[in-house]
């Protein structure tokens with residue numbers, strides 16, 4: 001018999017709980033000016049904000065952000081190309097080579113300018129983030145009642161997530177936040193949680209390739225998967241979802257047992273998938 005609610009609800013952070021695009025863009029500009037000062041310090045980078053937001057769904061990791069901006073500034077990326085992870089993947093190696101940096105170095109650069117910004121002006125940094133409507137009260141309710149157990153799986157450094165929760169008055173246990181410092185992809189973390197006996201386990205993510213990877217990973221068949229359609233993705237990402245279920249922002253106001261029904265979802269929302277059986 002399938003359980004209607006999760007024992008453990010694993011959530012991505014950026015694009016699921018929090019809209020951090022203004023912060024991402026500002027941090028990226030700071031990093032870009034250090035990486036390519038001869039271009040970045042003279043260019044009017046704000047002119048590329050809308051294009052950066054449009055391309056954001058195609059990008060998985062923070063280290064890619066300065067490369068994305070460089071692609072836009074130099075014209076390597078244009079409006080004529082479809083925004084997709086595939087298109088971005090065809091440009092990324094060239095842009096990475098031009099940076100003369102490794103992904104780890106770029107990640108360190110992005111985190112470094114972010115740390116400097118936080119130290120310089122924490123309120124300003126916090127003000128560049130917006131939790132999506134309904135998220136904070138719902139998290140506070142779940143945390144207060146102690147059920148379901150919540151976990152954050154994010155490619156962002158965990159210390160930044162802690163800062164944002166703290167500012168939003170969300171008392172989230174740090175031991176249940178797995179950030180980039182965990183050094184393991186989300187599929188591995190999910191497999192560990194499954195092995196620890198957390199079931200039913202639900203996972204909400206806005207980056208479609210990550211969800212697809214979970215569906216292709218043996219042993220994770222019982223994990224119930226949800227696509228956050230309000231996050232950093234494109235309409236194409238919500239097509240042909242298969243066993244992945246779409247969520248809208250309205251779901252934050254529904255009982256968890258109703259997340260697996262078509263209520264408040266597009267008419268095409270699939271019935272509870274067979275691979276998501278719970279235990």
Ligand SMILES: [Mg+2]
Nearest residue numbers: 012014015206
């Ligand atoms: Mg995300």
